[in-house]
Amino acid sequence: MDFRMGKNNVFIAMKILFLGFFFIFFFFPLITVILKVLESDFSSFLSVLISNQKLIWNSFFQAGVSTFFCLLIGIPAAFIVARRNFKGKKFIKALSLIPFVFPSILIVISFVIVFGNNGWINHFLKNVFGLKEHIQFLYGFSGIILAHTFYNFPLVMRFVSDAWEKLDITMKESAKSLGADKFQVFWNVTLRQLMPSIIASASLVFIFCFMSFAIVITLGGIQFSTLETEIYRQITRNINFSLGAFLALFQFIVLGLIGLIYFYFSKKFQIKEKAVLEQPKKINFFEKAFLLILVCFILLPIIALIVFSFFNQGTGEISFKAFEKIFFSGNTNLLGTTALSSIGFSLIIALIASVIASLMGLIASLKQTKISLINVFVASSLAVSVITLAFGYLIGLKSGNLLIIALGHSILAFPFSFRVINNALNKIDEESLDSAKTLGANELEVFKEVQFPRIKNALMVSLSFCFAVSLGELGFILVLYDGIYATMPVYIYRLLGTFDLVAASAMGLILILISFIAFYAIEIYSKNEQVF
Template sequence: MNAEKRKTILLLIPIVIVLTGYVLYPSFETMLESFRQEGIFTFQNYIDFFGPKAHANLEALWNSVYISVLSVLFSALIGVPLAFIFNRYDFPGRSFFSGVAIMPIVLPSLVGVMAFMFLYGEAGLVPNMIKDLFGLEEVPFTLGGVSGILLVHAYTMYPYFYMTVSSALNNVDSSLEEAAANLGSNRLGVFWKVTFPLLTPALVAASLLVFMVSMASFSAPFLLAGGYRVLSLQIYFSKINGNLEMAATQSVILSVVSISFLLFMRWFQNRKDYRMGTKGLGAHRSEVSHPLIKWTMVTIGIIAMIILLLPHATLAILSLVPEGSWTWQTYPTAFNLENFRLLFEDPNIWDPVRNSLFMAFVACLGCFIFGMITSYALVKRKFIGKNLLDILVMIPWALPATVVGMNLILAFNQPSPFSFGKVLVGTYWILPLAYFVRFIPLVVRSTNAVLEQMDDSIEEAAQNLGAKWLYTFRRVVLPIIMPGVLSGTLLAFVQAVGEFPTSVLLYTIDNRPISIEIMNQLRMFNLGQAAAYGMIQVGLIAIVMFVSYKFFGVKSENTL
């Protein structure tokens, strides 16, 4: 065995151990649990799921797929036109409006749902304002049910389409469209025959992400449509009722649906080759010269900006409402900084913030180290089973968050070699482990993008000059790939700080994060404190997103 093979094997050993112990083994345990009932191997759980008495499960399965498909459709209907408007046309305020268009992405799922409840719920500010303004006896509308879920999903998920399509449009060679137009094709023909096919990979990537996030959606169905069954909620209810066998079965079904959609979209994308054979410049923006059209677009932009920023503004205002001052009143009447003062003075109130920051930091430190090593092995090393390893790395991102949580519960509710003989469920460390497993793919994908652009001759030159591999990696490779590693790590941190579906399955009193405390405050009708926690989350995410973009040039679509 030569030296290169030995290095590759030594590099792969920790990667295989981690992926086997914390991705493959938990998934296998969940599948085994779905075939158990009272310790006996049986198909009864699947018979119960699909049988004549399983109306609730089948309804939840259909609702999950139905909501996810509609979420993809509505998100695309918002995000794709916005991408075209902001990337193909130039008008006053375009740059500012395009920046505002991605603001929903800084709202974690639970915080976004909470903001919509405050705004448009039964006791929301907007319905009551319209009621008082027009002297109505009842509020004209309330947010809830399927329409409420779809509205929240469309608002929080359309940025995935907006960002991916924007990135693809900037890379489209304008000479291809000009050639089609010169050959007599009209604008619609150019779009359908030239532009749209080139956008297919971006549309597929965004559709995959929106579908998977929607399938795993927990906050919107839980808070806005309590009686509306979706599979992610069914898993949670089965778990808290102690029926782990059915929770495992539901997790397997949810995983199969998500992975099937992934395979279908990949098949759809791979039917054709979308590479461009030219090296022209990307499409330039057309100046909107007609005054009526120009100022109509500006007006629409201002209205859209107000609508998009209204949830953020509502959170900021309500975070200033002190506890007990907004009970029966239609609108809050008292405002001060008491909620933020208590965050820094009362240790019990500060604990969830500290827990979220510490657990996200620990998880992302692990993602940083493991993601960097794994990406290097996948891109720069040759070995048998590379495709299988790549699939294993992406499984935690392909699976819904509730499934990842159930996998860890069923794998580590008893001692195992991968938990060093300890029971991890119910301990502080199960949640950082879940965050680590869940967000490994973000770091790997981000690092892959940089490593694939690095010429192998750079590393070879250092080794030919006598440098050892470890020294070469530390002094040559690492500085080159560091922007990609850090950008993926920062995005993983953003996701970990706002993670709710995994947290609600795994948290304990000692490690409850901000998202769980927000839920607790809502249950106690302490809306001001819940909003204050939400503002802390939004602030942390906004800071990290700004740092990742400003200093590392990363945009969220780079990790799709």
């Protein structure tokens, strides 16, 4: 018997609050986008797609290639983390969360420092090998794939390693006893058991890469546009709302279908608590080397920001001029805001968004007892892109206050909150709930005395993760208010527009330090919680 949702008035009110919130701040903006399409000649929908087939191809191609490389790196990393014993395993698992608290605009800055035309690698090649011309690593298609791989392979590693670590060895031993060799066991048993986690992680990576904004618009430029960046250009530069709406609707349909695939396989991906587990083996030299390369790949962008922020690039001496420049140079007229204001806006928005997203995630989890409508909410909110949602707010809500921004961010963070809290609630055994009810507890008392104490850590993880998601979000504010409420990512984006990489690195370092507080909180409270 499931007591997650009963007839108690408190839970009914919570359900009404959730439905009202999602209708006003999610479905209504999307409906306005659809209505904008219907205002035009809907029969031209196909012709619009044909005329923009290069954009569509770019979107699918870069997302597909990015997903391929994430799987190529993530699955071997998952194997080592799950099936090998070595010092620093907890450190490696912790590092896998870094890209998710590392805002995408910072990926751009750090990759420019390391891989750019005048970056560290090009300087190294010129000095050591005497190259006269720089090698193009970063800009265009290759740079997008490189950045997406860094940003998303840890998701594959974390998903698949969690599944691999908890595989029941019984089927594997049975196959061996029937004469199967190692390859046959892996292909017919292990891989089939891992397939739900692989498909779930791949579909999620594809969604993130398909609707990537900051990385594509800065590294891809005009020569490599995707649906997401073109929607932004049409509604902010060309003021062509009809075309923007057409492209946004098509993108939402595509991502909605991929989101359903993710949701289906993530539900099938269940970690058995009482499985007979295989003992990890000792790590070998090649596996250590592979992990070392991955650690360097993850940490290099952070090191780049620190070096660029604190060291004079001409003399190599420690310098604080970059921080003096952003806090005391008086660039308000140029950037439209001050550094302190951008920090304040970011913290306020992220705090409000994390609380609202976690509350909605809790309500959705408590009332999700095979209610298919919740599946629609989760899949839809996962599939909607930042630019599409912001477009709906622009033509639907037409409001310019900080609360609206925070509410939009909470929608974007909701899928993560739901996943964390719902997983925690699913771990509570039915016997505990039945016992509480038998002793006379009503639904609210069951929640207060049985459920809430067991999901407190999950709630903290949710708050921290949603805080980090909101903190690094760029596209929503750029579309909706053109940066009037300039958060730290907007401030950095404007600094990059003035080609001031040093000042952008300094503000980026402040942003990542705040993000790492959220990262630290996630690591403390996520001992037994699934973040994805």
